[in-house]
Amino acid sequence: MATLPNPLPKLAADPSGRSLGLRLPAGALVDTTDEGPWHEPLLWCADGRALPGGWAALEPARRAGLLPVILETGDGHGGPDRWELVPGDVSYPGDHDAEEVLAEYWEEHAAEGAPWPGPAEPVGPDRDPDTTAAGLVDTLLEDGGPLKEPRLALVPARRSADIPAAIGWTGPANHESDTARLSAVLRSWEDRFGIRLVALGFDHLLLSVATPPTTPAAAEAVAAEHFAFCPDNIHQGTAPTLRAYAEHQVLNQPMWHFWWD
Numbered sequence: 193m194a195t196l197p198n199p200l201p202k203l204a205a206d207p208s209g210r211s212l213g214l215r216l217p218a219g220a221l222v223d224t225t226d227e228g229p230w231h232e233p234l235l236w237c238a239d240g241r242a243l244p245g246g247w248a249a250l251e252p253a254r255r256a257g258l259l260p261v262i263l264e265t266g267d268g269h270g271g272p273d274r275w276e277l278v279p280g281d282v283s284y285p286g287d288h289d290a291e292e293v294l295a296e297y298w299e300e301h302a303a304e305g306a307p308w309p310g311p312a313e314p315v316g317p318d319r320d321p322d323t324t325a326a327g328l329v330d331t332l333l334e335d336g337g338p339l340k341e342p343r344l345a346l347v348p349a350r351r352s353a354d355i356p357a358a359i360g361w362t363g364p365a366n367h368e369s370d371t372a373r374l375s376a377v378l379r380s381w382e383d384r385f386g387i388r389l390v391a392l393g394f395d396h397l398l399l400s401v402a403t404p405p406t407t408p409a410a411a412e413a414v415a416a417e418h419f420a421f422c423p424d425n426i427h428q429g430t431a432p433t434l435r436a437y438a439e440h441q442v443l444n445q446p447m448w449h450f451w452w453d
Contacts, residue, residue, distance in 0.1 A: 196257050198348045200233040212256040215249075217344070224273040225360060227280065234279060234359045237263060237272060238344040244330040246344050247390075258346040261355050262329060262391040266341025269394035272359070279360030283372040285353065290380035293373045297420035308420075312413035314384035315403040321386035325352075325400040328447055329390050332398070339391060352388045353378030356397070363395040364452040367422065377421055385414075387448070396451040404445050411443035418442065422450040 200221055202211055209216040217240060221233035238246075242262055250260040265271040291311050298308040332339055349358040356363070357375040368374055378399075381387040386402030405411040415438035419426050428451075431437035441448070 196348060196350060198232050199256050199258060200236055200346070200348055203233075203236055209253075212258075213252045214256070217246075219344075222272050224277070225280070226276040226278050226362075230277075230279060234277060234347070235272060236346045240343070242333050242342040242344045244333045246333070247329040248326050250344060250346065253346050257348055259349050259352055259355060261345050261347060261352075261389055262332070262339065262342045263345045264339045264341065264391060264393035264396075265343050267393055271343065272345070275394055276362050277360040278362055279358070281370070282357050282360050283370055285357050285372045285375035285379055288373050288376035290377045293376055294417055294420040297367075297423075298416070301420065301423040309413065309416050311380070312384070312405070312410060312417060315386075315405060315410070317386075318403040319386070321382070321388050321400070321402040324386065324402040324446065325388035325390050328400040332391065342391070351379065351382065353382050355389050356392065361392065363393070363397065364422070367424075367452050374421065377417070381417075395453075396449065399448040399450075401446050401448055405438075405442055406444055408438065408443060411438035414438070414442050418448070418450070422452060424451055424453050425449075428453060 199212055203209055203221060217238050219236055219238040222235050222237055223230040223233050247260055253260060263272055295308045333342060347355045347358050349355050353375050357372040361371050364374060378387065378389065385404060387399040389397060390400050391398035405414050412434060415434045419434060426434065426437055429437065431440050
């Protein structure tokens with residue numbers, strides 16, 4: 193996969209990140225993959241629990257080519273060093289067309305004969321995506337939040353959508369073996385809905401949404417994309433139909449969650 197120069201090796205000799213303009217808490221570089229150590233670090237992960245305000249404190253990392261993400265390490269699968277990462281098996285997100293990827297998934301998983309409805313129309317600009325992401329992260333990290341043992345992490349990536357591909361994440365392996373195809377869809381959602389990848393677990397991810405659909409029809413169009421992207425959201429979720437899912441999980445919702453069995 194094509195990537196920017198990786199600034200993470202500098203942290204081996206400078207754990208605080210001062211040479212990159214950072215003041216990092218204690219943490220570790222992760223180069224563990226399913227096939228042995230990678231030739232360079234894939235990510236940096238903090239040792240301690242992430243707290244509100246921690247995401248905003250990592251903002252200077254963007255200038256160094258590193259993007260923040262919260263990793264859930266307490267869901268029974270451990271941290272990223274135990275996630276069976278396979279960066280060598282991942283292509284480049286920019287080599288894939290998001291609509292073609294979604295259409296292929298739809299054809300495979302939708303009811304026989306159900307035509308692919310096509311991509312949803314973009315929603316006009318509203319809130320700033322990065323400001324929205326920071327606010328959502330602080331909410332998720334409050335006491336009693338939904339994430340178990342969340343850790344701050346930094347990943348060398350061009351854009352938030354590329355983070356799963358950049359580390360060779362295998363969470364959706366039962367649905368898609370080349371995570372770059374999913375990152376291509378995330379790129380499209382960045383452009384149309386202002387999403388940011390804010391949290392990643394062993395087999396699930398959370399997105400902030402700056403401009404979610406605001407009408408039932410628009411929400412149903414997006415729900416069709418969600419179904420193609422992650423059929424388990426419908427097949428094993430609490431909303432058994434696209435219409436119900438659109439109403440409860442998409443319409444005016446500032447967060448989208450995806451989980452693969």
